[in-house]
Amino acid sequence: MILNKTSFFSTGKKHQIKLADTLRIPFFAGLVCLFAFSVNAQSTKKLPKKIAKKTLTDTLKKKSVADSTKGKDLKNYTELLKKAKTLNGLFKVHQIETDYYFEIPLKLMGKDFLIVNKISSVPLALNEFGLNKGINYDNKVIRFSQNKLAKTVWVKSIVPQVESPAGDAITRSVNDNFVGSVIESFKIEAYSPDSSAVVIKMNRVFDGTDKSFNDVFTDIGLGTAPKTSLSGIEHIKSFPQNIVVRALLSTKVTEGRSSTPISMAVTTNLLLLPEKPMKPRFADDRVGFFTTPRWYFSDAQHKLETRELLTRWRMEPKPEDRARYLKGELVEPVKPIIFYIDPSTPVQWRKQIIAGVVDWQKAFEQAGFKNAIQAREVTDTTDYDGDDIRYSEITYAASAKSNAMGPAVVDPRSGEILESDVIWWHNVMTSLNFWMRVQTGVIDPEARKNKLSDERMAHAIRFVSSHEIGHTLGLKHNMGSSFSFPVDSLRSPSFTKRMGGTASSIMDYARFNYVAQPQDKVTNITPQIGLYDKYAIAWGYRWFDVEDPHQELPVLREWIKAHANDPLYHYGEQQDSKNVIDPRAQSEDLGDDAVKASQYGLANLKRLVPQISTWASNEGEDYVQAGKLFMAAIFQWQTYAEHVMANIGGLYLENPVAGDDKNAYTAVPKAMQVKALKFLKEEAINAPEWLFDKDLLKKTFPIKESPMGPFEYAPYNLKREFQYGLLYSLVSQERLLRMMEMEVMMGKENVFTVAELLKELRATAFAKTLSGKTLSVEDRMLEQNYVDVLLVSTDKMLEKITKTALKENAFKLKNELQICDFGDNGKTAAGADQTSLRNIQFSSMSRTSDVAAAKRGELLQIVTLLEKNKGRGDDATKGHYMDLILRIRQSLKMN
Template sequence: MILNKTSLIALFILISVIGVNAQTSKKLPKVAAKKLSTDSLKKKAAQDTTKKNTLKDYKTLLKKAKTVNGIFKVHQVETDYYFEIPLRLMDKDFLVVNKISSVPMAINEAGVNKGMNYENKVIRFHPNILAKTVWVKTIVPQVESPAGDAITQSVKDNFVGSVIESFKIEAYSPDSSAIVIKVNKVFDGTEKSFNDVFTNIGLGTSPKPSLSAIEHIKSFPQNVVVRSLMSTSVTEGQSTIAISVAVTTNILLLPETPMKPRFADNRVGYFSTPRWYFSDAQQKLETRELITKWKLEPKPADRARYLKGELVEPAKPIVFYIDPSTPKQWRSYIIDGIHDWQKAFEAAGFKNAIQAKLVTDSADFDGDDIRYSVVTYAASPKSNAMGPAVVDPRSGEILESDVIWWHNVMTSLQYWMRVQTGIIDSGARKNNFSVEQMGHAIRFVSSHEIGHTLGLKHNMGASVAYPVDSLRSPAYTSKMGGTAPSIMDYARFNYVAQPEDQVTNITPQIGVYDKYAIAWGYRWLDTQDPRKELETQKEWIKAHENDPLYHYGEQQSTIVDPRAQSEDLGDNAMKASEYGLKNLKRLVPQILNWAAEPGDSYYQAGKLYMATVWQWNTYADHVMANIGGYYLEHPVAGDGKKAYTPVPKAIQVEAMNYLKKELFNLPEWLFKPALLSSTFAIKDTPLGPFEYGPYNLKREQQSSLMYNLVADDRLLRLLEMETIYGKDNVYTVTELLREIRETSFKQTLKGKSLSLDERMTQQNYVDVLLVSADKLMEKVNKKSLQPLVKNNLPELCDLTPRAFQDNTAVKGDELRNIHVSSMTRTSDVASAKRGELIKILTLLEKNKTNGDEETRSHYMDLMLRIRQSLKIN
C-alpha cells in the first residue's frame, strides 16, 4: 500500500491518539472501566470518605428546598433545581421528549404550535465516581444480539453511546442510595444537550440564557416534567424579531422489558422503526422494521377467552383527553371520531380498546405529563392537523400520542365541501355551516388523525377499490361507507355523485382496510418471538391479497402509480373527473349567490372561485398521472404479482383525450363574464389578498399542467416501458408529443387566425419545451440521486386545499419513488424535445404569413424564441 502525504499525516494522528488513550487507560483503576452494580456504587460511596468530604452536605445543600417526590426527587432552592437520582436508575434507558407549550405570533403563523413534538432521544445517566460527575449518554437503541453469542461483545464495542452532558455530583443522599446533581444548565438555555428547540423548529438560533428560565419542574412515578421559557431573536433583513417559546421536556423511564415487537410488511401501511439483529449463526446482518403500535394485550385471566375468539377488554386501553381549550360545540364530534375506531379494534379482538375523555376539575390529568395523550387545540391561522406518536425505539411501542388540531382546519373543510358536494348537499353552500354540518366533517378529520396516532400511514391507494359509478349509488355508498375503504386515504368528499343520484353518504369513514390493518397489527398472538408471528402475518395478508378493498398504496413523492393519488376517487380518473366537472359547471353560476349575502363584499366569492379553479386543476392532475404511470406492487414469491406494470395503453390514450379537451382548450364555463364582472379569483397572501386576472390565471394553470405533462420523469418512464415491452405495445414519447402538437396547433394546420386563448396554448407549449430542453443541458447534479424511501415518521397532514397552498406546503410523508432521472441529458428525452421544437419551427415557417396580424406576430415571436434557444441563425 502506498501512502500519500495526507494519509501519512492521518496515520500519525491516529497513532498519537491511540498512544494517548493507551497511556490514559493504564492510569485508570479497573473499577472505572466496568459497569458498577447498584450495591457496589453504594459501597463505594459509603467507603470513600475522602470523596464525600469534598462534596456538600445533603441537609445543608437542601435546607431551604421545596421537594417534589417522584421517579427522581426534585429539589428547588430559589432558582436552583436539583435532581436526586437513585443509583438503581443509573444506566437505565430514559426517553427525553421535547414539546412546544406556547408560542408567539411570529412562529404561530408558520404552523409551530402548542403540543408539537420536535425532538426525542434515548439517554442513560452514568456515574463517573472518580471524577465526581454524572455523565449523560445518548444512545441509538437500534441493535440487538443474543446474550451468549460471541458477537455480542463486538456489538457493545461498536454501538456505544455518546456523552452529551456532564453534571457535577453535588451531594449523596443520607443513605448513599442516590446522587444529587444541579440541572439548571440543560433547561435554562445555557446548554442545548437536552433541548435544542430553535434548531429543531428551523430558526437556527441559540437561546439567550439571560432571557430564558425554568418555569417549573414536576416529578411523577415514571417521569420528570420540566417546563422552560426559551428566548432568542431572529434577524430578517434589517428587522430583528424577539421570540420566546415555552417548551416542555419529559424524561420518561422506558420499560425494563420492551414490548414484544411486530415486524412490518410493506403490504400493510404502518409507520415503523428500524431494528438490526446480530448473531453468531448469521451469514449476514438481519434488518427489520418494527411497526409502531400501542401495547394492547388481553389480561392474563382473559387470554384463553381471547384466543377462542371472544371480545375482551385490553389490560391497558388507549385513552385520549380532549384539550379543555377546544370549543364546546366540537368536542363531541372529536370524541365520536376517536370512538369510531372501536369497531376496528373489535376486529383485533378487543372491546373498549380506545377511549376519549373530557378534562374535568376532578380528572387525574396533567397536560404536560407525557403519560397522557391529548387532542390539543391550537389557535392558529394554519388549516392543518397532525397525529404524531412518541415511540419506544427499542420495540416500536407507542408510549403516547397527540393530535394537534389547528383551528382553521374548518376553513379547509368548508371549501372542500362547498366545491366538491355543494351541488348535491344544500347544507354545504353558504359561508357559515350549521354546527351539525361542520361537526360531521370534524369527526372525519378526527378519525383520520387518530389513525396516525395508532401507527397507520396514509393509504393513498384505497379509493381505487370503489368503481366510479358505484359512488353514485345510495345503496353502495351506504353499505360500504363514504368514499373509500380507508379513512387513511385523502379521499375527501364525494364529488362524483350527481344531484339526481340522491347520495347522502358522502364523507370518508373508517372502512374495510382500516379494520383489516388494525387487526393485522394489533391482534395478540401467544408467542414471545416476533419471528414466530411472521407466517401468521403473511397468511392474514394472503387471505385478501387479490381483493382491492384491502389494497395498500404508498404515498408517493412523484406520482408514479395513478391509483395512489391524493384527493382522487374511484377506479377511473377520467370518468370520475368528468362527473366532477359536471358538478363544477353547475357550481360556477352559483358562486355569487352562495358566497355573497346582500351587503357583503365579493371577497368570499373570489376565494370560492379560486377553489373551484383549483378543483378543475386537480381533476386534470389526476388524469395526467395515468400517462407514463406504473402500477406498483410489493410482490412476494408465489403471489403472481408484478412489481411494475405500465398503465395499459388504452387508458393512457383515454387520459390524453381528456386533456386534449380540458387542458388544451380551456373551458369557457370556468371563466364566465357574469362572474368575472364581480370578482376575480382571490388568494390570501402575507401581503394581503391577490386578485388573479382571468388571462393570467389561465396562463398559470395551463402552463403548470403542461410542464408536468412533458416532465422529464414522465417521458423517461415511458421510455423505460418501451425498453421492456417494445414501442408497439406501450404509449410512447413520440405519440404523446405528436398529440400535444397536433392539438395545440390545430388551427395553424388549417391556416386559420388564432384567438387569444389559442395563441396562449401554443406559447405555453413552446415555452415548457424550451425551458425543459434548456435544463436538460445543464450539468447533472450529483445530488440528484434520491433514495426510494425517505424517513417514514409521522408528519403533518396536508389539509390545505390546493387553491390556498403556498410553494412550501407540507405534503406529508413522501415515500415511494422510481429513480429514472440520472443523466437525462444523454437520454432520448433530450432528442425528443429538441426534435419537437424543430417540427414546430418548420410548421410555423410554412404558416408565418397566414392569419390576422396578431397571429402572424405570434408566429414570428415563437420562431425567434425557438431559434434563439436552439442557436439557429
C-alpha cells in the same frame, strides 16, 4: 406526524470570538496564579524555618488535592438541601429558590430514559408558521452513568437500533461498534444519606444555557441560541415514571435591518422507558404502518438481518383473560388507549371529535379487544397538563393554519407508542367548508353557505378526527384505497350506505363524494373508517402468545395472502404529489377510473359555478367570499386534470412476494393513457369558458388567501399559469423517461410512446396554425406555453450533470409521522405528500437519453411549421410566429 426543519427566518450576523478575547483569558488567569503563589510565599517568611517548610509542604499538598478535585467537592446532603422544597416521583426534585437539583437513585444508572421535547406556548411570529402548543419537535434516548473517579454523572445519547444475543461472540463487537455518545456531564453535589442516590444540579440543560437536552431554536429552524438572561425554568413536576420540566426560552431573530424577539415555553419530559420493551411486530410493505428500524446481529447469521418494526400501542389481554382471548372472545386490554380533549376545544365540536376517536373501537374489536380506545373530556384541570407524557391529548391550536396532524412518541427499541397527540389547528374548518361546498354543494343544499350549520361542520370534523387518530395508532396514508370503489358505485345510495364513505380507508385523502349527481339521492358522502382500516388494525394489533416476533410471520403473511387479490384491502403508499407514478394512489381522487370520475366532477362544477355569487354573497355584502369560492372551484378543476394526467406514463406499483403472481411494475394500459390525453385536450389544456363565467368575473376575480392577505388573480394570467403547469408536467423528464422504460420492457406496439404523446400535443397546441387561421390571444398563449415548456425542460436536462446527494433526512422521512395536508384544496399547504416514500430511479444520465432528442426533434418540427406559416394571419399572429422562431433558433443555436 413530525415538524420539517425549515428555516422560518434568515439569521443575522454570526457570533464572532475576537482573537484579543481568547488571549486575554489565559493572561489574567496567569496573573491570578502568580498573585496567589506570592501571598503564600510571603506568609512563610515570619515563621521558623522548619515550621515554615512544613507549612509550605502542607499548603502545597492541600493545593494539589484542591486542584485535583476542583469543582468536585462533595457537600453535606442535609446542609445543601435544608431550604429546599422537595417533590417525590421518578426521583426526587429539590428546589432552592431558582436552583433545581435531581436526586437520581444509583439503581437507575444505565437505564433507558426518553427525552421528549414539546412546544407549550408561542408568540404570533411563530404561530403564523403553524408552530403551536403540543408539537413534539425532538426526542432522544439517554442513559445516566456515574463516573466515581471524576465525581460526575455522565449522560450518553443512545440510538437503540441494534440487538444481539447476550451469549454470542459478535455481541462484544456490537457493544464496541454502537456505543453511546456523551452529551452532558454533571458535577455530583452530594450523596443521599444512605449513599443510594446522587444529587446533581440540572438548571443549565433546561434554562437555555446548554443545548444537550433541548435545542429548540435549532430544531424549529431559527438557528439562534437562547438568551440566558431572558430564559429560565418555570416549574418542574415529578411523577412515578416521568419528570416534567417547563421552561421559558427567549431569543432574537434578525432579518435584514429588523430584529424580532421570540419567547416560547417548552416542556421537556424525562421518561423512564419500560424495563422490558414491548414485543415488536415486523412490518410488511403491503400494510401501511409507520415503522422504526431494527438491526439484528447473531453468530448464526450469514448476513445482517434488518427489520422495520411497526409503530403501535402495547395492546395485550390481561393474564386472566388470555385463554378467552385465544378462543376468539372479546376482552379488555391491560391498558386501553385514552385520548383527552383539550379543555380549550370549543364545546360544540367536542362530541364529534370524541366520536371520531371511538369510531376506531370497531377496528379494535377485529383485533380481539373491547373498550380498547376511549376519549374523555378533562373534568379536573388541577393536575392536568397536556404536555405531560402521561396524557395523550387532542390539542386545539388557536391559529390561522388550516391543517391537522397526529404525531406519536415512540419507544425506538420496540416501536411502542408511549403517547400521542393530535394537533388540531382551528382554521382547518376553512378547508372543510370549501371542500363541502365545491364537492357536494350541488347535491346537498346544507353545504352551500359561507357559514355552515354547526351540525354539518361537526359531522365533517368527525371525519378529520378519525383520520388523525388513525395516524396516532400507527397507520400511514393509504392513498390507494379510493381506487377500490368503482366510479359508478359512488352514485349508488345502497352501495355508499353499505360500504360507508368514499373509500375503503379513512386514511386516504378521499374527501367528499364529488362523483354523485343531484338525481342520484346519495347521502353517505363523507369519508368513514372502512374495511382496510379494520383489517390493518387487526393485522397490527392482534395478540399472539409467543415471545419471538419471527414466530408471528407465517400467520401475518397468511392474512395478507387471504386478501391479496381484493382491491378493498389494497395499500397504496403516498407519493410525491408533483411526480405521481402510480395513478391509483393519488390524493383527493375517487373511484377506479380517473377520467370517468373527473367527468362526473366537472358536471357538478358546471352546475356550481353559475351559483357562486348567489351562494357566497348576501344582500349588502362584498364579493370576497364569492371570489374565494370561485378560486376553490378552479382548484377543483385543476385537481381533476392532475388525477387524469397521472395515468399518462403511469405505472401500477406492487410489493410482490414469491407465489402471489403479481408484478412489481405494470404500465397503465395504453387505452387508458389515450383516453386520459383525450380528456385533457377537451377539458383541461384550454381552460373551458364555463369555468371562467363572464357574469361572475364582472363581480369578482378568483381570490386566494396568503400570509400577506388576499390576492385577486386576473383570469388570463391564471389560465396561462395553469396551462403552463399542466403542459410542463406532461412533458416532464420523469414522465417521458418512464414511458421510454416501458417501451423497452413491453415493446413499442404495446405502450403509449413519447413520440405519440408529443405528436398529439403539437396537433392540439398548433391546431389553428395548421388550419391557417388567425390566432386569438388564447391561441397564441397555448403555442407560447407549449414551446416554452419544451425549451425550458430541454435546457434543464442538458445542464452539466451534478452529483445527486442524499438528503439529510433521507432515511428519517420514511419513519416519521406525516403532517396531513388539509390546506385550501391541497394547493396552499405543504403537506407530507411532498415526500415520496418509494425511491425508483428513472432519471440518472437523462441528458444521454432519447428524451432530449425527442424534445429537440419536436422543436424542429414546430420551427418548420412556423416557417411555413410566418406570413399568415394578422400582425399579432405574424409577430407571434417570428417570436417563436427566434426563441427556438436561439435555444437550439441554429443559424
